[in-house]
Structures are given as C-alpha cells and as structure tokens.
Amino acid sequence: MKFAVLVFPGSNCDIDCYKAIEDTVGEPVDYVWHTATDLTPYDCILVPGGFSYGDYLRCGAISRFAPVMNEVAKAAEQGKYILGICNGFQILTEAGLLPGALRRNMSMKFLCHDVVLKVENNQTPFTRDYEQGEEIVIPIAHGEGNYYCDEETMARLQANNQIVFTYKSNPNGSINDIAGISNERGNVLGMMPHPERAVSELLGTKDGQRMFTSILNAWRDQHGAATVR
Incomplete structure (x- = not known):
C-alpha cells in the first residue's frame, strides 16, 4: 500500500503524518507538493494540518483551488482513502468532498490539548x-474547529451514519459535538483532532495508531492480503 502526504505552503503537520505512517504501518509514503497533477500511484492520501496559504480568507479556502485537489477529488471518486486532519478537514469541506463548514471556536481562542x-x-x-462506542484520547490544536451544517445536512449525516467521532466534552462548540465525519461512501474522512500526534506513549497517547492500521487492513482486505494486528 502506498501513502501520499500532501504539502501546501503553510502545512506544519506533514512531517507528523509521514512519521506516523512510517512508525505505525511501515508502508511506502511520499510527500506530494500542492502543484502535483497525478496521484495515481497512491492508495491513501493524507491532507495534513497546519495553516495552508496562511489561512487567508478562510481556512482551506485557497488550498481548495490547488492543482492537487483536482486529483484528490478524482481519487475519492475512485474509492481511494482520503484522510483530512484539522486544516485538512477544513480543506475537504471547502472542496466539497465533505459537507458542512468549520467556524471559529466558540471561545474565539486557539485550543491545544488532549480530548x-x-x-x-x-x-x-x-x-x-x-470498538463501536469506544472512548479514545487524541489531541486537538485548532482555532477554527467548530463544525457546522444546516438541519437538512445533519439529517443526512445521521441517516447515513456519517458521524464518525464525537467529543465527550465539546471544546469548540461543534454542532452535536461532532469531531469527525465521512462522506456517504465512507472512503473520505475529515476530523479536527490529530491521530498522527497520538501514535506513541511518549506523546501521551497511542490511540491514534489504530486509525492507520485500520486503513492498511481495509486496503489489504480489498486486495486479498493478510491483515495486521
């Protein structure tokens, strides 16, 4: 399985994502610059956190027009796995690959702590x-993590089981405590917390490890290979 970690001007979690792939699943991983126009070699694309293009206008609003995002949309349509973390989640909503929007935290403050x-x-x-209903500890680091959507969109999210993670104690005002959602097909996930920063006890929690083993195991199932435990 081959992973791509996108890099935009202002990305600052790209190295974290790269190292998380190396350390948790040991599969090939490349940095891919925002001007790239071919993602066909990759099975999973990570859209990392940071402040792409300085977060001018709105978070992700400029990155959404980067050449590589056309390829991300094609990869999503092909059923490849797309994971957007923090700023990556914001970019995926701006690009229309996930519904809703991320607004300023209710406190109007940048938040950085475990949740x-x-x-x-x-x-x-x-x-x-x-496990279904399992509680895990993952850090957040964002100023605009307040997820919002209208009632019609929320009804679709609930009906299609697209709400993947919720906060036990809501830090930012997100509607219905939402921390992460998927598209209807389930191959695109956006989340504000940072699983790539939760892959070792040295970091305070390794609850993020299983996100990356999940991706690898799902891909191996598709290709008739043995899963990892």
Whole structure:
C-alpha cells in the first residue's frame, strides 16, 4: 500500500503524518507538493494540518483551488482513502468532498490539548480497528474547529451514519459535538483532532495508531492480503 502526504505552503503537520505512517504501518509514503497533477500511484492520501496559504480568507479556502485537489477529488471518486486532519478537514469541506463548514471556536481562542473522542462509527476504513462506542484520547490544536451544517445536512449525516467521532466534552462548540465525519461512501474522512500526534506513549497517547492500521487492513482486505494486528 502506498501513502501520499500532501504539502501546501503553510502545512506544519506533514512531517507528523509521514512519521506516523512510517512508525505505525511501515508502508511506502511520499510527500506530494500542492502543484502535483497525478496521484495515481497512491492508495491513501493524507491532507495534513497546519495553516495552508496562511489561512487567508478562510481556512482551506485557497488550498481548495490547488492543482492537487483536482486529483484528490478524482481519487475519492475512485474509492481511494482520503484522510483530512484539522486544516485538512477544513480543506475537504471547502472542496466539497465533505459537507458542512468549520467556524471559529466558540471561545474565539486557539485550543491545544488532549480530548476524549467517542467512536460513533467503526464500520469505516479508518475506524475498523476500534470498538463501536469506544472512548479514545487524541489531541486537538485548532482555532477554527467548530463544525457546522444546516438541519437538512445533519439529517443526512445521521441517516447515513456519517458521524464518525464525537467529543465527550465539546471544546469548540461543534454542532452535536461532532469531531469527525465521512462522506456517504465512507472512503473520505475529515476530523479536527490529530491521530498522527497520538501514535506513541511518549506523546501521551497511542490511540491514534489504530486509525492507520485500520486503513492498511481495509486496503489489504480489498486486495486479498493478510491483515495486521
């Protein structure tokens, strides 16, 4: 399995994502610059956190027009796995690959601390190694993590089981405590907390490890290979 970690001007979690792949699943991983126009070699694309293009206008609003995002949309349509973390989640919503929007935190402050998440849907390629309803500890680091959508969109999210993670104690005002959602097909996930910063006890928690093993195991199932435990 081959992973791509996108890099935009202002990305600052790209190295974290790269190292998380190396350390948790040991599969090939490349940095891919925002001007790239071919993602065909990759099975999973990570859209990392940071401040892409300085977060001018709105978070992700400029990155959404980067050449590589056309390829991300094609990869999503092909069923490849797309994981957007923090700023990556914001970019995916701006690009229309996920519904809703991320607004300023209710406190109007940047928040950086561990949070407890509840796994609401463990039937996605990103969460299959977690237990349904399991509580995990993953750090957040964001100023605009307040997820919002209208009532019609929320009804669709609930009906299609697209709410993947919720906060046990809501830090930012997100509607219905949402911390992460998927598209209807389930191959695109956006989340504000940082699983790539939760892959070792040295970091305070290794609850993020199973997100990356989940992705690898889902891909191996698709290709008739043995899963990792």
